[in-house]
Amino acid sequence: MRYLCFVKMDESQANPPQALMDAMDVHVGAAIADGSFVDGGGLYGKADAVEFRVRGGNVTVTDGPYAEAKEVIGGWAIVKFDSEEEARSEGQAMADLHLKHWPGWEGAIEIRRIAEPDEAPTGS
Numbered sequence: 001m002r003y004l005c006f007v008k009m010d011e012s013q014a015n016p017p018q019a020l021m022d023a024m025d026v027h028v029g030a031a032i033a034d035g036s037f038v039d040g041g042g043l044y045g046k047a048d049a050v051e052f053r054v055r056g057g058n059v060t061v062t063d064g065p066y067a068e069a070k071e072v073i074g075g076w077a078i079v080k081f082d083s084e085e086e087a088r089s090e091g092q093a094m095a096d097l098h099l100k101h102w103p104g105w106e107g108a109i110e111i112r113r114i115a116e117p118d119e120a121p122t123g124s
Contacts, residue, residue: 002038002114003087005094007075009107011045020101027097031079036090040077071107078114087111 031037049064081087091111098105 001082001084001087002078002080002116003090004112004114005040005077005079005091006073006110006112007094007098007107008071008110009074009105010070011072011074013105013107017102020098023097023101027093028077036079036081036086038078038080040075040079042075043073046072074107084113087113 028037028040046064051062051064053060053062079087079090081090088111091109094109098107098109
């Protein structure tokens, strides 16, 4: 099963410390070696974003930054695991890495299963 992992945080926090980047390199390297890491990376900030919103039959285009955004997605990864428990363990490991290597960091790690072409997500 494939999962999409998001790292969400308040963009006003400083750039990640080198200790976190080094720890992530080791963590992702191990995931590449064991075949669980499919793809991933960091994202530019909301100042570089463009949003296309459909509402009331119309499309509006808004260039960032978005003043109302509390948290932004700062990074993402697609990972592959045999069970939901393994995916949850990865979420915990990612949160632990941030907690250990970025003192004062506040944010969220979100893990969501990717619906494969032959299945329909349940929606709730």
